[in-house]
Amino acid sequence: MMNSHHTEKPSSLIEFREVSRVYGTGAAAMAALRGVSLSIGKGEFVAVMGPSGSGKSTSMNILGCLDTPSSGSYLFNGIRVETLSRDQRAVLRRHYLGFVFQGFNLLKRTSARENVELPLVYRGVPAGKRKQQALEVLEAVGLKGWESHTPGELSGGQQQRVAIARAIVTDPEVLLADEPTGNLDSARSREVMELLTKFNRERGITIIMVTHEPDMARYAGRRIYFTDGVIHDGRPGEGG
Amino acid sequence: MFLETFFLAFREIRRNVLRSSLTILGIVIGVAAVITMVSLGNGATAQVTSSISSLGSNLLQVRPGQGHQGPGGTRSEARPLEMADAKAVENEISGLSAVAPVAAKSAQAIYGNQNWSTTVTGSTNAYFPVRNWALKSGREFTESELSGGRAVCVIGDTVRKELFGGQNPIGVSIRLGKLTCRVIGVLTPKGQSGFGSDQDDTVIVPLRTLQRRMAGNKDIEGIYLSARDHVSTTKVKADIEALMRERRGIAAGKDDNFHVMDMQEIVSTLTGTTQVLTALLGAVAAVSLLVGGIGIMNIMLVSVTERTREIGIRLAIGALEREVLMQFLVEAVVLSCFGGIAGILLGLSAAKIGSGFLGVPFIVDPKIGFLAFFFSAAVGVVFGYFPARKAARLDPIDALRHE
Numbered sequence: 001m002m003n004s005h006h007t008e009k010p011s012s013l014i015e016f017r018e019v020s021r022v023y024g025t026g027a028a029a030m031a032a033l034r035g036v037s038l039s040i041g042k043g044e045f046v047a048v049m050g051p052s053g054s055g056k057s058t059s060m061n062i063l064g065c066l067d068t069p070s071s072g073s074y075l076f077n078g079i080r081v082e083t084l085s086r087d088q089r090a091v092l093r094r095h096y097l098g099f100v101f102q103g104f105n106l107l108k109r110t111s112a113r114e115n116v117e118l119p120l121v122y123r124g125v126p127a128g129k130r131k132q133q134a135l136e137v138l139e140a141v142g143l144k145g146w147e148s149h150t151p152g153e154l155s156g157g158q159q160q161r162v163a164i165a166r167a168i169v170t171d172p173e174v175l176l177a178d179e180p181t182g183n184l185d186s187a188r189s190r191e192v193m194e195l196l197t198k199f200n201r202e203r204g205i206t207i208i209m210v211t212h213e214p215d216m217a218r219y220a221g222r223r224i225y226f227t228d229g230v231i232h233d234g235r236p237g238e239g240g
Numbered sequence: 241m242f243l244e245t246f247f248l249a250f251r252e253i254r255r256n257v258l259r260s261s262l263t264i265l266g267i268v269i270g271v272a273a274v275i276t277m278v279s280l281g282n283g284a285t286a287q288v289t290s291s292i293s294s295l296g297s298n299l300l301q302v303r304p305g306q307g308h309q310g311p312g313g314t315r316s317e318a319r320p321l322e323m324a325d326a327k328a329v330e331n332e333i334s335g336l337s338a339v340a341p342v343a344a345k346s347a348q349a350i351y352g353n354q355n356w357s358t359t360v361t362g363s364t365n366a367y368f369p370v371r372n373w374a375l376k377s378g379r380e381f382t383e384s385e386l387s388g389g390r391a392v393c394v395i396g397d398t399v400r401k402e403l404f405g406g407q408n409p410i411g412v413s414i415r416l417g418k419l420t421c422r423v424i425g426v427l428t429p430k431g432q433s434g435f436g437s438d439q440d441d442t443v444i445v446p447l448r449t450l451q452r453r454m455a456g457n458k459d460i461e462g463i464y465l466s467a468r469d470h471v472s473t474t475k476v477k478a479d480i481e482a483l484m485r486e487r488r489g490i491a492a493g494k495d496d497n498f499h500v501m502d503m504q505e506i507v508s509t510l511t512g513t514t515q516v517l518t519a520l521l522g523a524v525a526a527v528s529l530l531v532g533g534i535g536i537m538n539i540m541l542v543s544v545t546e547r548t549r550e551i552g553i554r555l556a557i558g559a560l561e562r563e564v565l566m567q568f569l570v571e572a573v574v575l576s577c578f579g580g581i582a583g584i585l586l587g588l589s590a591a592k593i594g595s596g597f598l599g600v601p602f603i604v605d606p607k608i609g610f611l612a613f614f615f616s617a618a619v620g621v622v623f624g625y626f627p628a629r630k631a632a633r634l635d636p637i638d639a640l641r642h643e
Contacts, residue, residue: 066637095558166557
């Protein structure tokens with residue numbers, strides 16, 4: 001089940017060409033990424049691993065169009081992201097990307113349903129349709145009956161499932177998950193991973209997940225290892 | 241899209257009840273304080289003005305003696321005025337609508353076993369319009385009563401109450417000191433004057449009656465004059481002063497031995513005082529508005545940390561900077577307007593209750609209301625908006641990491 005993409009050569013959805021990211025200037029300059037090239041195909045489930053400071057979070061930020069490369073090129077669906085304005089990148093995120101964070105990052109005092117509806121609000125989906133879609137997705141992540149609960153009333157695992165529902169409610173091309181199980185115990189972690197796997201298979205959503213837990217990385221179809229700002233194992237364009 | 245933003249902001253306000261109500265509270269208190277204070281101050285000013293104008297609008301007084309006259313009556317050292325002075329003023333000064341020479345004497349008014357100490361004023365029919373008196377019942381003096389010095393009188397409402405109670409006094413004879421005279425009219429009550437004395441405690445008789453039968457001389461103590469509408473009382477006053485100096489033979493450079501009092505001066509002095517009071521109250525209220533503003537500022541700044549994360553989340557899932565800002569702006573505007581309207585309502589009700597309690601008219605100054613409203617709204621919007629703008633310009637990553 002984890003190797004479902006082996007047989008077909010996926011079209012390249014995401015491509016890094018010699019991507020570098022340097023923080024600071026002059027003597028204080030620190031390179032977080034040093035000329036990384038990488039390609040991820042449509043429908044892949046990729047785990048990004050590596051010690052902290054290895055560049056995996058930086059590359060996730062760039063992949064998520066939250067940050068841009070200092071040099072090199074990032075092609076998303078053939079679009080050169082580094083040439084886009086802040087607002088254009090926001091529109092790109094709005095239409096193609098979904099995010100799941102380690103700290104859940106749900107809006108406080110806001111019901112699960114309204115949290116899930118949030119990305120649809122910015123897409124201009126009318127209220128009735130928004131509600132219906134949110135309820136469907138919440139059911140898909142197993143939170144039927146919890147729609148009106150606020151994050152404070154939900155367990156960590158439930159909050160992360162709300163976050164996943166929020167990420168996939170727009171039916172994105174890519175779901176970016178930054179240590180989605182980092183704050184969860186192993187049973188909750190497995191539930192989250194099974195959900196991600198399910199959406200990857202059933203909806204064909206490309207998933208890129210940062211994790212440092214090998215158990216979690218095992219759910220992915222391919223693993224990429226970062227060390228000191230370069231990819232240390234796993235060659236671009238090849239399934240793991 | 242705007243409606244959507246509006247609902248979003250409204251939901252956000254409802255969600256953060258504590259923060260929202262604290263913000264609103266600052267605005268409510270500030271606006272309400274200003275409106276209450278200024279309304280009460282204006283009410284007091286209006287009351288003083290109206291009670292002074294009941295003395296007679298455009299009223300001037302000529303009195304013998306220098307400067308302001310105390311309550312003790314005429315000043316003995318100055319030459320009294322004469323009837324001829326009043327005639328001269330009437331004939332030679334332009335812009336006057338009525339001239340009433342007066343003399344007064346304290347007397348005991350007696351009817352049956354009722355006894356009341358009052359002031360008897362002798363004058364002509366011109367006295368009624370000059371002092372803004374209207375008759376509640378009865379009539380004014382006739383020519384023959386005036387010229388013949390007949391024993392007739394018009395009584396004030398206080399005198400009527402004290403002597404007659406509910407009885408009809410018209411045609412009844414009363415005693416004023418040693419003089420027995422018939423009541424021919426009753427004055428419409430005016431209440432207390434701006435100086436606190438009871439204006440209705442008065443009896444009016446023909447001037448000649450008072451001079452001959454009560455005072456035993458031909459002096460007049462003063463002349464009341466009323467200027468026509470739109471005639472400058474300052475000009476009239478100067479004309480009278482010139483005329484009187486000539487008639488009383490005062491050499492150039494010598495001080496006047498008479499005094500012309502201009503009611504307009506008194507009115508402006510008194511209203512000036514209450515206006516200063518209003519301004520003071522307003523200043524106190526403005527301080528509370530300022531404190532309210534600082535309260536709003538604090539709440540807004542304290543909530544920035546939480547809001548920065550929220551902005552980070554919104555940006556990450558694809559909100560544009562301007563969409564986030566619009567939401568925060570609408571939120572701040574809705575909050576401020578809500579607080580402002582609540583403050584106006586509270587201020588108006590407090591002013592209404594306060595004016596009833598203090599017995600002053602309830603006067604609303606929309607200018608001040610708007611000013612207070614816009615000030616606090618501006619504080620709410622500025623301090624709601626600018627921290628949000630700062631946050632919305634952060635990289636979403638930094639905003640998300642914000643602690």
